[in-house]
Amino acid sequence: MILLTSDTETKPTAAMRAAIAAAEVGDEQKHEDPTVLRLTGRVADLLGKEAALFVPSGTMCNVIAVRAHTQHGEVLLAERDSHVLRAEGGGAGMVSGVMTEPLESERGAFAPATLDAALDRIGALPSPYGPRPRLLCLENTHNFGGGTVWPQDRLDAVCETAHARGLKVHLDGARLMNAAVASGLSARRICEKVDTVWLDFTKGLGAPIGAVLAGSREFIAEARRLRQMVGGAMRQAGIAAAACLHALDHHVERLAEDHDNARRFAEGLQAIPGIRLVHGLPETNIVFFDPRAAGWTAADFAKAAASRGVKLVPVAGMIRAVTHLDVSRAQIDEALAAIRAMMGRG
Missing domain, CATH: 3.90.1150.10 (Aspartate Aminotransferase, domain 1)
Structure with a gap:
């Protein structure tokens, strides 16, 4: 069978399996797994952020990030076909109690004016009546837009607009390295203006499990606490992190x-x-x-x-x-x- 349903169909290569077998491990929950620490340090540097956290899945990254950035009753804005709205079982609403505001776009990438119009429609000024917009989620590449790569100038401008209007910006980077390879830009440059971002290893990078969420040290400390709440704390996770490190070495270009x-x-x-x-x-x-x-x-x-x-x-x-x-x-x-x-x- 030729498997074209998803890049999650990938199986670990023989070399990746060897890296898994040879992984040095410790108790990740206690910050004692050396392979996980190498991975999170490397990804934080790759994405230009202060710190990072290893979690089982990219969906968990989004669930944790939305919860860390928002309070119940606030508004999450995202493109209407984005993964966080369309393919996560309503996790943002269930875990974080947020309202969602879908944004129209052309293949997943919208203009700053679209964000401004949505915020004006919600009512961004302090009011006892309207919910408070708090977080903008972006996706690069955009899955349901056909693997769209955000034009970098537009991505930067949308982030600047969001920040100017009091929002944090979270980037769903499930296929971020696809965007980097296609655009010729570094992952660090792509993520320069976002507050938080995650990178998935189970898609084109070919690892069997794992994603890394990155942001400020303060954000990652809170994300670690929230990971415990949603059941994602891990022990000898180095066997999974070793596959991710192998992917960074061999499966990006x-x-x-x-x-x-x-x-x-x-x-x-x-x-x-x-x-x-x-x-x-x-x-x-x-x-x-x-x-x-x-x-x-x-x-x-x-x-x-x-x-x-x-x-x-x-x-x-x-x-x-x-x-x-x-x-x-x-x-x-x-x-x-x-x-x-x-x-x-x-």
């Missing part, structure tokens, strides 16, 4: 291969009558396409593709395909051949 493969896949789809690329050619490793003009529902298309050895996922009437280190150029061509055969052109 190769993300460009995933981007090239996604573009090859998209160009091949574009040549098949009846298939429409939803977001055009991809910037990174995510392709959304619509087969309905050819008479397929997304669910039926995915089922038929699976019967031919290509695993895809239907999302909101569309099909999502994600390239990663376990999908080769040859497999991309095989997947296209299978889809052409489905469409009667193979």
